[in-house]
């Protein structure tokens with residue numbers, strides 16, 4: 626059994642067949658879903674979906690590509706939404722210098738507001754980072770020391786850094802989210818990261834509808850494909866699928882404090 630630690634089941638790509646997508650996931654052993662948000666409207670929608678779906682949990686906040694929409698007053702509504710029992714994290718938040726759709730100082734300000742909110746609420750964070758590793762790590766480093774939950778701070782979702790960055794993130798108290806690119810031929814540093822970082826610091830995620838693993842690369846992704854990612858981790862580490870799936874499941878339950 627597995628939990629997809631990062632998927633956007635509320636996105637309109639799943640409007641035509643959401644129930645079917647969930648059914649296929651359950652058939653593949655994917656029994657739960659963590660659904661992060663990208664802005665305030667999305668956060669409301671994800672919390673509403675989590676209220677309807679017993680196996681879906683919500684994370685709330687502004688994605689760096691949507692950071693320009695953030696107002697200081699939105700913090701009050703996020704704080705209010707976070708009191709809902711199905712809200713398990715703040716995310717996805719971070720820095721994205723690839724698209725650069727929002728000025729970098731604005732991204733850093735909004736990221737810091739969310740980090741402070743997570744610390745105030747004692748919730749873990751789901752971090753999105755693209756071509757902004759140095760600034761992201763600098764901000765996480767200064768934040769990590771002041772957080773009440775020292776070993777369960779959050780996850781660097783769809784991790785794409787090298788082994789040195791992975792080791793520092795884990796030492797700070799983060800997990801690494803392993804997604805579809807680990808199955809790609811040009812997986813770069815990911816096979817090394819997956820074999821050298823302790824299994825009890827990895828999470829499995831699809832980031833559906835994005836980042837479909839092989840052999841579905843380029844198509845709409847869905848949580849049922851999480852199994853392919855866990856199989857790849859097992860192959861890279863030369864251990865059984867059951868050991869991988871049990872450990873990933875326990876890691877996800879532990880980080881997000883699920884029942």
Ligand SMILES: [Zn+2]
Pocket residue numbers: 631633661717832
């Ligand atoms: Zn995402």
